[in-house]
Amino acid sequence: MQTKLVYAxxxxxxxxxxxxxxxxxxxxxxxxxxPEDNFKTCAACHSIGEGRKIGPDLKGVTERRDEVWLxxxxxxxxxxxxxxxxxAVKIFDEYKIPMPDNAFSEEEVKALxxxxxxxxxxxxxxxxxxxxxxxxxxxxxxSNLPKNTKGLFYLSIIxxxxxxxxxxxxxFLKKAVLVHVTLIVSALFVMSMVTYQxxxxxxxxxxxxxxxxxxxxHKVHSGENxxxxxxxxxxxxxxxxxxxxxxxxxxxxHNVIKxxxxxxxxxxxxxxxAVEEGKAIEWVKVHNLPDHVYYNHAQHVNAGQMECxxxxxxxxxxxxxxxxNDLSMGWCLDCHxxxxxxxxxxxxGNQYKQYHDEIAKGMRKGVTVSEIGGENCGKCHY
Numbered sequence: 548m549q550t551k552l553v554y555a556x557x558x559x560x561x562x563x564x565x566x567x568x569x570x571x572x573x574x575x576x577x578x579x580x581x582p583e584d585n586f587k588t589c590a591a592c593h594s595i596g597e598g599r600k601i602g603p604d605l606k607g608v609t610e611r612r613d614e615v616w617l618x619x620x621x622x623x624x625x626x627x628x629x630x631x632x633x634x635a636v637k638i639f640d641e642y643k644i645p646m647p648d649n650a651f652s653e654e655e656v657k658a659l660x661x662x663x664x665x666x667x668x669x670x671x672x673x674x675x676x677x678x679x680x681x682x683x684x685x686x687x688x689x690s691n692l693p694k695n696t697k698g699l700f701y702l703s704i705i706x707x708x709x710x711x712x713x714x715x716x717x718x719f720l721k722k723a724v725l726v727h728v729t730l731i732v733s734a735l736f737v738m739s740m741v742t743y744q745x746x747x748x749x750x751x752x753x754x755x756x757x758x759x760x761x762x763x764x765h766k767v768h769s770g771e772n773x774x775x776x777x778x779x780x781x782x783x784x785x786x787x788x789x790x791x792x793x794x795x796x797x798x799x800x801h802n803v804i805k806x807x808x809x810x811x812x813x814x815x816x817x818x819x820x821a822v823e824e825g826k827a828i829e830w831v832k833v834h835n836l837p838d839h840v841y842y843n844h845a846q847h848v849n850a851g852q853m854e855c856x857x858x859x860x861x862x863x864x865x866x867x868x869x870x871x872n873d874l875s876m877g878w879c880l881d882c883h884x885x886x887x888x889x890x891x892x893x894x895x896g897n898q899y900k901q902y903h904d905e906i907a908k909g910m911r912k913g914v915t916v917s918e919i920g921g922e923n924c925g926k927c928h929y
Contacts, residue, residue, distance in 0.1 A: 692754030
């Protein structure tokens with residue numbers, strides 16, 4: 548009897564294990580995304596036979612490109628661009644917007660390519676997708692505003708007045724002249740430091756993040772959608788000013804994308820209205836320099852190979868654009884004293900022989916901006 552009971556228990560365990568494995572495999576099959584599901588990621592920027600959107604029309608792409616090349620490009624286009632693949636670089640130069648990496652397996656990409664190749668627009672049933680809006684999508688997690696010292700200043704004034712009043716009139720602390728003197732000197736010192744700091748901060752605006760005429764989020768555009776800074780601010784590489792994009796640049800995408808997850812159609816409609824009426828969108832400038840200061844974006848971004856975030860901060864994670872650094876002369880000079888130039892480029896290649904010799908002999912690591920005139924007044928001031 549016991550032997551039969553043991554066998555029965557073992558059989559029951561095997562049956563239970565079989566059922567668990569069956570349920571797991573069935574649920575795994577149902578959880579796998581279809582090529583149509585995967586194409587929804589692509590559909591934000593591409594069409595099949597409906598013309599160019601943000602990216603190229605994918606109709607006939609399997610005839611234009613090799614399958615192996617397409618698999619690599621779909622999985623990580625920017626890896627191919629950085630590796631110098633001629634076709635990948637050509638596409639990036641034309642569209643300027645980097646395609647995000649896709650965590651698709653090789654088989655999933657092949658199935659996706661087959662879906663694109665055999666796509667029948669007449670068989671598509673369009674369903675409007677609703678996305679939950681984020682009412683705080685413009686809010687930033689961190690503020691770079693200077694510390695408010697007004698309270699400390701007013702407290703020092705009160706201590707100063709009470710100390711002088713008690714010393715000369717009420718005389719509650721008759722034998723504590725040293726206490727009065729200490730309080731008066733301390734109050735004067737704190738007031739002087741606060742006054743000095745407030746004077747230094749005049750004309751500097753870290754933490755400044757004005758409301759804009761359109762509820763535009765850099766976090767959505769530059770962060771989530773990975774739009775390159777220079778796609779909108781195209782002047783940064785070749786001119787003094789980076790430039791504020793015209794409404795026509797916005798419409799390169801928003802002729803197709805006419806509804807946002809957070810604002811619906813209201814904000815994007817403002818762009819179309821501005822174009823229809825022939826009026827410029829009056830964006831509020833965030834980063835301002837005094838009139839006597841000369842700053843050239845191309846000199847820093849192109850020649851200096853600086854990244855935008857070195858001056859502008861982590862823009863990819865900003866809702867409303869905010870000034871991060873104070874843009875003071877001291878801040879600029881600190882960078883000039885630390886930043887090394889490319890002394891082997893075409894401009895400096897045949898100059899500064901002494902510096903070239905010292906680097907070759909291991910006497911110096913490199914040449915900073917300040918060593919080639921980066922601290923001369925006339926370089927940055929009119």
